[in-house]
Amino acid sequence: MIDVALGFDIGNGTIKIVVLSEKKKVIDSVYLKNVGIINTLQKGLKIIYKRNKNINVISCGMSGAGRNFASKIVGVDILKTEILAFSIGCLHFIPNANTLMDMGQEDGKMLIIRDKVLVDFTMNSICSAGCGSYLENVAVRFGIKIEDFAGMALKSTHPISISGKCAVFGTSNCVSKLNSGSKIEDILMGVSESLVRNFIYTLSKNKELKPPYIFGGGISLNKSVVQSLEKELNHKVIILKYSTFLTAIGMAILSLEDRPKKTKFKGFLNMNNEFTTKTYYGTGCTNECEITQLFKNKELIGYIGNRCEKCIKKK
Amino acid sequence: MKKATFPRMGHYTEAFETLTRELGYEPITPPKTTQETIKLGVKHSSDFVCFPFKTTLGNLIQGLDKGAEVIIGVGVNPSKRVLETCRFNFYSHIQEKILKRLGYKFDMIYIMSGGTNILQSLKRTNPNLSYFQVLKAIKKTWSKIKEIEEREYCFEKKDINIGLVGEIYTLLEQSVNYDIINKLKKLGVGVHMSLTLSWFLKHQIHLTKEDKEIVNEVKKYFPKRIGGHGWESLYNTIYYAKNNFDGVIHLLPMSCMAETLVEMPMNMIGEDYKIPIYRFPIDDNISEVNLVNRLEAFVEMLKRRGI
Numbered sequence: 001m002i003d004v005a006l007g008f009d010i011g012n013g014t015i016k017i018v019v020l021s022e023k024k025k026v027i028d029s030v031y032l033k034n035v036g037i038i039n040t041l042q043k044g045l046k047i048i049y050k051r052n053k054n055i056n057v058i059s060c061g062m063s064g065a066g067r068n069f070a071s072k073i074v075g076v077d078i079l080k081t082e083i084l085a086f087s088i089g090c091l092h093f094i095p096n097a098n099t100l101m102d103m104g105q106e107d108g109k110m111l112i113i114r115d116k117v118l119v120d121f122t123m124n125s126i127c128s129a130g131c132g133s134y135l136e137n138v139a140v141r142f143g144i145k146i147e148d149f150a151g152m153a154l155k156s157t158h159p160i161s162i163s164g165k166c167a168v169f170g171t172s173n174c175v176s177k178l179n180s181g182s183k184i185e186d187i188l189m190g191v192s193e194s195l196v197r198n199f200i201y202t203l204s205k206n207k208e209l210k211p212p213y214i215f216g217g218g219i220s221l222n223k224s225v226v227q228s229l230e231k232e233l234n235h236k237v238i239i240l241k242y243s244t245f246l247t248a249i250g251m252a253i254l255s256l257e258d259r260p261k262k263t264k265f266k267g268f269l270n271m272n273n274e275f276t277t278k279t280y281y282g283t284g285c286t287n288e289c290e291i292t293q294l295f296k297n298k299e300l301i302g303y304i305g306n307r308c309e310k311c312i313k314k315k
Numbered sequence: 316m317k318k319a320t321f322p323r324m325g326h327y328t329e330a331f332e333t334l335t336r337e338l339g340y341e342p343i344t345p346p347k348t349t350q351e352t353i354k355l356g357v358k359h360s361s362d363f364v365c366f367p368f369k370t371t372l373g374n375l376i377q378g379l380d381k382g383a384e385v386i387i388g389v390g391v392n393p394s395k396r397v398l399e400t401c402r403f404n405f406y407s408h409i410q411e412k413i414l415k416r417l418g419y420k421f422d423m424i425y426i427m428s429g430g431t432n433i434l435q436s437l438k439r440t441n442p443n444l445s446y447f448q449v450l451k452a453i454k455k456t457w458s459k460i461k462e463i464e465e466r467e468y469c470f471e472k473k474d475i476n477i478g479l480v481g482e483i484y485t486l487l488e489q490s491v492n493y494d495i496i497n498k499l500k501k502l503g504v505g506v507h508m509s510l511t512l513s514w515f516l517k518h519q520i521h522l523t524k525e526d527k528e529i530v531n532e533v534k535k536y537f538p539k540r541i542g543g544h545g546w547e548s549l550y551n552t553i554y555y556a557k558n559n560f561d562g563v564i565h566l567l568p569m570s571c572m573a574e575t576l577v578e579m580p581m582n583m584i585g586e587d588y589k590i591p592i593y594r595f596p597i598d599d600n601i602s603e604v605n606l607v608n609r610l611e612a613f614v615e616m617l618k619r620r621g622i
Binding site for chain 2: 065080081082083084107117118119120121123205285288
């Protein structure tokens, strides 16, 4: 049996799970589209269990937007924000990195590191035009697969300038360019460039961007965006082998550093149980919290969404 | 006795209630600001007007629906030449027009309009009101405000300390800022509130004291006092940096003229004084989950910096 740590990153678009050895080497990883947290987690953990029969989980960490809910199903030792987890994951591979960028489906973040310490960060606050869903929107509108996006865009010879401040207007801008006869590849490259511009301009305000740069998250797999980013920064950008798993790896490392005596991880077989949820609105006060209860085999195991304990139903 | 309503302002709503009662009205406190209130306000306001306008309009509608006949509006008489203030000056005037068009019948009193003006409008709706009663009302309200501040905004020093700066309404109305103070306190942070209502009132009659040294330093970044409280945000950021706070959180309603303008000088101050600043622009489409996530990350970062 090998002792391992599990790291989870419950993103808006995808769910990432990594298995990390005690020596912080990645043993296995799973990357699944998030089609419902419960189903996807069940699927992911089953895959890992099937492929690695001889592992013994000693610690487990979770991050990502859906972490509070997912942690109740899986059972985890440590819960942290994706910002911290991402920085730990990056610095594990490139300890002298100074600027970290992460582009996910619904959010983008920029982290400034000096002397191995996170000193500043920004996340997009009110707009998602600097994120993956913008690319998806455009791909859907043009009827192409998101996997083919980069390949087509890289054929472009004269990228077209597309407004990138708003994903909705950006998409309609693309359509009007298409209607006026522009080539699809030029438009797609224009979208990549506008995505990068929006990302850099909104997140890097008053920040000194210094290389080495690390670019992670789902969008780092898109070669046209990487090319645009390198053009905008005028410098090479490092794309790590595990670029989409950096947050999950960071969480696994954090859980190892703060290793519990006995892990709270409920085991792989736990996922064979039937999980269901029920949502209701609290009526105790004017907050009217939206409370979601989680049941395992019809037995209540947890709830989220409540601001206080007043409206918690015990059944 | 006429029934009067007023906009809410977080914990201070109690003090407004006291004031209304002491001035000889039956106070009709609008229900707590919820999504319903915000929806009402957003429905009848322009998209890009600041968020406080929308929520207070929602408050007033809910107050009138509960049977109020008088609105005690907060705002300044625009005929008076006032510097240092922003759109806030005109809130009550526009809100009055909007509400009248919606068919509500009420009398509007502008408090803080200064001098005899306020007494005249009070007399119009409450003819028996005496000067003595007004003085008594002010005194009682003041002690109520003090009591609320001691209860809610008392600063306890912790390992990590954060100063809150920004626009006063978003700082003080906890249903608009998602109760940021208690969220930070839960994360084990000492929270200092830079602007309070008592400060605001004293500031109106020029009774607040300022550190001359800091005032001179602010001048290097920004030439003039602008309001709401953009200038104060700069002042307080420097104040917190000098008093060894670990970080500053800047709250502002989206599109807020003053606070948006001082964003850039404030970032420069953050850089020069080496104090991390995190900024939350607030509007009706901000999600609470995102806010909590960023708060957690900010506090984690400050903790790790200290190690």
